[in-house]
Amino acid sequence: MTESITKPWTDTKRYQMDRFKEALYEADLAERFLNDGLIRNSAGKAYQAVKAYVAGISVNHRDSLSKYYPGKRRISPTKVVDRVDWIIAIMPSSRLREIVSIVGDEKLRLVTEIALDLHDFQYNGFDRDVEISRYTGEELVKKDILLTVEFIKSRLSTLEY
Template sequence: MEQLPKPWFDIKRYREVRLREALYEAELAEEFLEEGLVRNAAGKAWQAWKAVVAAYAVDRLDDLRKAFPGLKKPRGARRAVERALWVIAIMPTTALKKVAQIIGGDVDLYTNLALLLHEYQYNGPDKEGVLSAYPDDDVAARDIRRLVQKIRELAR
C-alpha cells in the first residue's frame, strides 16, 4: 500500500494521492449504502470529503499561509513544519470550514453538507433535530449520494 506523502516534501504528489483517496473512500461509501450501513457510509463520505478539501487546499497554499501562520510540530516529528502545510496534511475538522471558505465555490458549499453528515455519523438519525439534522436514514442516504457525486466530480 502506498504511503501518503507529506505535503511539506512533495505538495503536487500529495494532491494526486489525496484525490485518489477521495475516490476510494467514495466508492466504499456507496458500497456501505448498498448494504444498508448508512452511518458507516456517512463516515466514508466524510473521509472522502476531507481528502478533496485537502487536495484543493494545495492550490491555495499562499492564502492558507496567511490564515494559518507560524509553525506546528507534528506529533512524533523531529522538526516543526509550516502550520498551513500541517492543516493540509491533517485537515482537522476545526479548520475544515475555514479552509473551504478560502477555496470557495462548491468546496465551500458542500463542506456544509459534509459537516452535517459527520454529525449524523456520530449521532445517528434524530426525529427532533437536536443531535442531527437527519430525521431518518433515508434522508441521510440521499445527502450521502449527493456528496459522493460531488466528490467524484471534483476528484476527476
Template structure:
C-alpha cells in the same frame, strides 16, 4: 501499505494521493449505501470529501501560508509550516473556514459533509437535536448527493 506523502516533503505527491483516497473512499461509501450501512457510508463520504478538500487546498498553499503564518511542532521535533500542517491534517474544526477560501460552492458541500459526520456518530434523530437528519432515508439521499459531488469534482481535476 504506503504512507501518505506529507505536503512539506512532496506537495504534488500529496495531492495525487489525496485524490486517489477521495476516489477510493467514495467507492466504499457507495458500497456501504447499497448494503444499508448508512452511518458507515456517511463516515466514508465524509473522509472522501476531507481528502478531496486536502487536494484542493494544495492549489491555494501560498494563500494559506499568508493567512496562517507560523510553525507547528510535530512529534519527533520536526517543525513545519502551520499552513502545511492544516493541508495535511485538515482538522474538522478548520474544515468550514478552509473551505471558505476555496469558494462558496466548496463551503456548501463542506457543510453537507460536516452534517453527515454528525449523523455518522449520532444516527437519525426525529427531533434533530443530535443529528441534522430526521430519518435514515434523508441521510441516505444526502450521502448520495455528497458522493455525486465528489465524483463530479474528481472528473474536473
C-alpha cells in the same frame, strides 16, 4: 504493506494526488456501504471523501491559507514545518468550514456543510427531535451521501493515476 500518504512539505503534487485518490476510494466505499444498508458507515465515508478532497485542493491555495495559518509547527523533536502545511496535511475537522471559505468554491462549501452533517449523523444517528442530529429519517441521509459521492466523482473524473 501499508502505503503512507506523502506529506505536503515533502512533495505537494504527489501529496495532492494521494489525497485525491483517497477521496475517490472513500467515495466508492460510501456508495458500497449505502448499497449494503450500512447507512452510518456510509455517511462517515462520504465525510472522509470530502475531507480528503479539501486537503488535496488546499495545495492549490497554500499561499492564501498561509495568511490565516502563519508560523511553524514542531512535528517531531527534529522536524519543524510551516503551520499551513501541517494544517493541509492533518485537515482538522474543526478547520474545514474555514478552509473551504478561504478557497472560495461555493459548491465545495455547500458539499462540505453536508459532509459535516453526515459526520455528526455517523456518530449520533437519527434524531426525531433534531437536537443531536440534523437527520430525522433515512431518505435525506441517502440523498446527502449520494450528493457528496457524485460531487467527488465529478470533480475528480479526469484524475489520472
